[in-house]
Amino acid sequence: MRSAPLGEECWQAAIAQLTVRETSFFRHRDWLRALRDRVLLPAMREKARLDNGSIAVWSAGCASGEEAYTLAILIGDLAESLPVPGGWRFDFFGSDICAAAVAQARAARYREWSLREMPPEVRRRHLVPDADGRSWELRGPVRDRVAFVRHNLVDIDAGTWPAAPGQFDLVVCRNVLMYLHLRARTRVATGLAAAVAPGGWLVTSPAEATPALFPALARHSFDALLAFQAPTGPDRAGQRYRQHGAPTDISDDPGTPRGAAAIPLVAALAAKRVQTAAPPVDALLEAASDRELAGDHCTAVELLRQALSAQPEAPEVHFRLGSLLHRLGRGAQARRHDRLALLGLTELRDDCLLRAGLEVPVGRLRLALQQRLARALSDG
Numbered sequence: 001m002r003s004a005p006l007g008e009e010c011w012q013a014a015i016a017q018l019t020v021r022e023t024s025f026f027r028h029r030d031w032l033r034a035l036r037d038r039v040l041l042p043a044m045r046e047k048a049r050l051d052n053g054s055i056a057v058w059s060a061g062c063a064s065g066e067e068a069y070t071l072a073i074l075i076g077d078l079a080e081s082l083p084v085p086g087g088w089r090f091d092f093f094g095s096d097i098c099a100a101a102v103a104q105a106r107a108a109r110y111r112e113w114s115l116r117e118m119p120p121e122v123r124r125r126h127l128v129p130d131a132d133g134r135s136w137e138l139r140g141p142v143r144d145r146v147a148f149v150r151h152n153l154v155d156i157d158a159g160t161w162p163a164a165p166g167q168f169d170l171v172v173c174r175n176v177l178m179y180l181h182l183r184a185r186t187r188v189a190t191g192l193a194a195a196v197a198p199g200g201w202l203v204t205s206p207a208e209a210t211p212a213l214f215p216a217l218a219r220h221s222f223d224a225l226l227a228f229q230a231p232t233g234p235d236r237a238g239q240r241y242r243q244h245g246a247p248t249d250i251s252d253d254p255g256t257p258r259g260a261a262a263i264p265l266v267a268a269l270a271a272k273r274v275q276t277a278a279p280p281v282d283a284l285l286e287a288a289s290d291r292e293l294a295g296d297h298c299t300a301v302e303l304l305r306q307a308l309s310a311q312p313e314a315p316e317v318h319f320r321l322g323s324l325l326h327r328l329g330r331g332a333q334a335r336r337h338d339r340l341a342l343l344g345l346t347e348l349r350d351d352c353l354l355r356a357g358l359e360v361p362v363g364r365l366r367l368a369l370q371q372r373l374a375r376a377l378s379d380g
Contacts, residue, residue, distance in 0.1 A: 023063045025070050025110070025118040034225035036074050039201050043169065044078050053084035054332045055091070056339060058168045060153060060192060061176035062094030065105025065146070066114055071172065072142045073122060089336050093343065095151040105148045108138035149346060154184050156191040164342050164373045166197045174205040177213070189213040196230040203227045281307045281314060288320065297328055315344030316354040319365060326372070335376055342369045 026032060047053065055075060059068035072092045079088040096102050115123060115136060127136040153176065171192055177185050193214050196202050202217060209226035211219050217228035288303040304321040311317065322337035348354075350363030 023066045024114045024116060025066045026122070027066070027070070027117055028224070029117060030224040032070070032074065034223040035203065035227075036078070038220075038222035038225065039170070039203070039227055040075060040078055043199075043201070044075070044082050048082040048084050051085050052332050053086060053088040054336050055079075055088065055170075056168045056197075056336075057090075057092050057170045058172070058195065059092075059094040060171060060173040062096050062101075062105065062148070063098070064096075064101045064110075064114070065094055065108065065148060066110070067172065067174070068092060068094035068105065068146050068148070069108070069138060069142060071170070072145050073126060076142060076145070089333070090145045091336060091339055092146040094146060094148045095153075096148075097150065097152045099150050102148050102150045105146075108143050109135050110138070111135050147343070149343070151346075153188045153191070154180065156187050164339065164370050165194050166200075166373060167339050167342075168195050169197050169200045171196055171200070171202045173208075174203070175208070177204060177208040186213065193217055193228070193230070196228075198230055198232040200230050201227050202230070281311050281317065284310070285317065285320065292324065297324065300324060301328075313340075313344050315341040315348075315365070318344060319369065322369075322372075326376075331376060335373065338369050338373055338376075342366065342373070345369075 044055065047055065057068075057071050057075065059071060062068045072090070075090065075092075079090075094102075094105055096105070109130070110127075111134065115127070123136070126140060126142050127138050129136050153173075173192055177189060180188060192202055193216055196217070202214065203225065206226050209219065209228070214228045217230055220227050220229060284303050284307040288300045288307070291297075291303060292300040301321065301324060304317060304324065307317045308314070308321070318337040318341035322334045322341060325331075325334035325337065345362055345366050348362045350361060350366070352362045354362060354365060
């Protein structure tokens, strides 16, 4: 069993029995109220003032998804009262080590116990009862906005860490660190802090909100909430890299499996496996290249968006669109597609080839995205 990958049935059976998966929608209402009023609302007001409608959130150790969906509901409601040009663009992600929990999160079907703290009007807006009357299914834009991956947070040294430095405006990781031994807890805390964007927030449970775990972040106390805020400044990205160390390094040898000495990450975006682009996506990519070479950038952007409509999770399309938007000076939109491209590559081996205007190994593409996000943070 020790030599088996983490995704094997023997490991997952043990994980399902050993992990603590107690969660529910709108759990700890005072905590959520403080998060909404003292962290999310000021942060989104500032984004609206700057006409920056992009917001990325990671629920790390999300169990069966109730927390991630709750955050999506809260932020979606705030966004309705804070209009921005072009509308808000949401990237919500949940990750958990347990495959069964991630499968339930993707199915978005819950029993009454998980909904016990959800306000009735919120339930009526977002959930539909099953025919048997014993379970409810989440539907609509909230469900569509959240993607789930299976990931072991302790794998930070295996090159499988799913978050690029500075990727998220908010990282929530509650009641996870307390179950790790000190060395692993410190490594994971460093990785979580590194994933927070400049000026963004990291939230743990009060028992885990130890300043010694997050020395680069400033701790704030808001009623029932203890939260850490990342500093802003041109050296923020470099500081995260110095803290984060080796997890983002990619081997130059395509024959070397990523994280060969550790348990590999097996993850997927949403309920679909990431696939390489196939016609008509190939044709759209070729047409976009032609229009870009001709200087018709608006048409090239529109063709790439059509390709994403046909295949929303194709990482090579997100990469192409992000590259073009960077050149057009549309940084916030470009970074969103860079983040989605990076997430889409999570389950792919470094030596896989993707069509991105040329045959590009996944490892090289992943490294290029990580470096591009880091440069954007340094420049910003």
